[in-house]
Amino acid sequence: xxxxxxxxxxxxxxxxxxxxxxxxxxxxxxxxxxxxxxxxxxxxxxxxxxxxxxxxxxxxxxxxxxxxxxxxxxxxxxxxxxxxxxxxxxxxxxxxxxxxxxxxxxxxxxxxxxxxxxxxxxxxxxxxxxxxxxxxxxxxxxxxxxxxxxxxxxxxxxxxxxxxxxxxxxxxxxxxxxxxxxxxxxxxxxxxxxxxxxxxxxxxxxxxxxxxxxxxxxxxxxxxxxxxxxxxxxxxxxxxxxxxxxxxxxxxxxxxxxxxxxxxxxxxxxxxxxxxxxxxxxxxxxxxxxxxxxxxxxxxxxxxxxxxxxxxxxxxxxxxxxxxxxxxxxxxxxxxxxxxxxxxxxxxxxxxxxxxxxxxxxxxxxxxxxxxxxxxxxxxxxxxxxxxxxxxxxxxxxxxxxxxxxxxxxxxxxxxxxxxxxxxxxxxxxxxxxxxxx
Numbered sequence: 001x002x003x004x005x006x007x008x009x010x011x012x013x014x015x016x017x018x019x020x021x022x023x024x025x026x027x028x029x030x031x032x033x034x035x036x037x038x039x040x041x042x043x044x045x046x047x048x049x050x051x052x053x054x055x056x057x058x059x060x061x062x063x064x065x066x067x068x069x070x071x072x073x074x075x076x077x078x079x080x081x082x083x084x085x086x087x088x089x090x091x092x093x094x095x096x097x098x099x100x101x102x103x104x105x106x107x108x109x110x111x112x113x114x115x116x117x118x119x120x121x122x123x124x125x126x127x128x129x130x131x132x133x134x135x136x137x138x139x140x141x142x143x144x145x146x147x148x149x150x151x152x153x154x155x156x157x158x159x160x161x162x163x164x165x166x167x168x169x170x171x172x173x174x175x176x177x178x179x180x181x182x183x184x185x186x187x188x189x190x191x192x193x194x195x196x197x198x199x200x201x202x203x204x205x206x207x208x209x210x211x212x213x214x215x216x217x218x219x220x221x222x223x224x225x226x227x228x229x230x231x232x233x234x235x236x237x238x239x240x241x242x243x244x245x246x247x248x249x250x251x252x253x254x255x256x257x258x259x260x261x262x263x264x265x266x267x268x269x270x271x272x273x274x275x276x277x278x279x280x281x282x283x284x285x286x287x288x289x290x291x292x293x294x295x296x297x298x299x300x301x302x303x304x305x306x307x308x309x310x311x312x313x314x315x316x317x318x319x320x321x322x323x324x325x326x327x328x329x330x331x332x333x334x335x336x337x338x339x340x341x342x343x344x345x346x347x348x349x350x351x352x353x354x355x356x357x358x359x360x361x362x363x364x365x366x367x368x369x370x371x372x373x374x375x376x377x378x379x380x381x382x383x384x385x386x387x388x389x390x391x392x393x394x395x396x397x398x399x400x401x402x403x404x405x406x407x408x409x410x411x412x413x414x415x416x417x418x419x420x421x422x423x424x425x426x427x428x429x430x431x432x433x434x435x436x437x438x
Contacts, residue, residue: 009311023160024396037413056390063438069401072115074302075115076115076118077139077298079114080112081437082109082436083110083434083435083436084107085104085108085433085434086103086105086106086431086432087103087104087106087429087432088428089427089429090428091328091427092425092426093347094425095424097247104146105146105147106147107147109129109156110126111128111135112160113125114168117163117392120229121164123163124161124164126160127154127156127160129157130142130145131155131157132155132157137271137380140194140270141385145419148334149295156265159195160178160179162174162175162176162178162179163177167197170182170205171401172202173201173300174198174202176398180195180200181215182238184253184254184295185297185299185343186345186364186366186367188341188364189295189330189341189368189370189377190380191385192379193380196218196234198218198221198234200216201217202214203215209244209344210242211241211242212241213239213240213242215238215241216238217236217237217248219233219240219415221233221234222233222234222260225405226355227263230261232261232262232266234261235259235395236256239254240254248302248304248305249300249301249303250301251298251299251392252298252301253297253298255296256296257293257294258292258293261290261364263287263290263291263374264288264334265286267283268374268376271283272386273373273375274375274387275287275288276371277395289334289336290334290338291332291373291374292333293330294337295328297329299325299326300325300326302324303322304319304321305323305348306318306320306323309318322349323346323347325345326344326345326347327343328374329341331372332371335372338369338370338371338388339365341366341387343365344364344366345362345363345393346362347360347361349361353397354402354405355399356400357398358402360410361396362371362394363391364392364394365391366371366393368387368390370387372387373387375387380412381431388415389416390414391411391412391414392412393409393411394409394410395408396408396409403438404435405433406434408433409429409433410430411427411428411430413427
């Protein structure tokens with residue numbers, strides 16, 4: 001009984017000095033070791049007390065209740081990721097034309113900070129490798145920096161800076177340059193690296209244990225560089241549902257509408273020059289049509305789809321955590337022809353690749369006609385972000401340890417604008433990425 005009370009007293013004393021900030025983790029471990037040496041605690045008791053004390057302090061810091069640290073530190077979270085890539089670009093100028101091979105080393109670094117101003121307001125900001133050349137399609141759609149240029153230094157840019165106000169649990173308002181994109185099962189229409197600028201209103205409603213509804217309304221500024229014309233804007237809304245069909249089957253679906261105003265008769269920064277032009281050509285040509293997009297999308301998820309077979313056969317390779325089927329359709333209501341596109345595919349493996357041995361596989365087939373979507377938006381890895389294309393993407397991720405993983409991806413795409421004149425100009429891109437998240 002006496003030893004038990006002594007252990008409790010030791011634990012309380014260690015918690016107190018740790019919480020007051022007069023001892024760091026190493027000093028606490030040293031104190032516990034001394035108590036073991038004097039016979040006050042057993043090694044097992046010391047290990048348990050040390051673990052529980054550290055977990056308690058971590059929980060207090062996460063909840064912003066630790067008295068030893070300033071409130072602004074406890075309310076601020078620093079995060080980031082790093083990626084190094086080998087990339088092979090294999091392309092042809094036509095079906096039988098000149099072949100070009102390009103080997104590239106690339107790097108991406110992103111650092112971000114989220115800080116709570118109060119219980120209802122959060123501010124987020126991030127910097128990343130990138131370029132400020134707004135005429136380049138890489139400016140908004142990529143944070144990659146290529147090796148070369150005689151070891152020249154690489155630029156860092158403002159990736160995002162925004163505030164989120166959450167007055168009630170079911171509504172939030174965001175404004176600034178945002179790390180936000182509407183839900184999509186693929187990045188075919190909108191590259192995942194884009195950080196739009198403007199404002200968003202998000203509404204959510206949980207109807208019951210099986211059904212969640214969401215509605216996002218967006219206002220983004222595309223261009224305000226031409227003083228003689230009105231700003232090019234994006235007005236958009238997305239309504240969707242998440243529904244649990246069974247304990248193992250779930251469905252997520254949404255319909256989005258995008259109105260890109262004042263883009264007709266205009267040349268936009270970051271354009272790849274593949275939309276139809278009324279005058280001029282290439283990236284400086286003026287768009288002949290406007291863009292008003294209707295985009296339905298869905299994802300069907302199945303947990304442990306092959307578990308019954310795995311149990312019968314004993315094949316562990318069939319014990320897959322999740323299988324998903326997904327698709328999107330794009331229709332530009334403002335263009336009379338070549339105004340459709342779609343993406344469809346499937347993925348399977350672990351839900352997250354965050355530990356050694358976890359993995360995921362994904363396949364996506366996509367097609368974008370010439371005027372199906374605005375050519376400043378599509379994923380830059382698919383035919384350099386152009387429209388008038390079709391092709392395949394396959395990717396494989398494998399966990400190398402906690403928060404680090406390998407990704408292998410292959411892209412095979414071709415031009416569909418002039419197939420009859422031997423101008424498919426197929427391209428193949430292979431990427432090998434080492435990713436780290438912290």
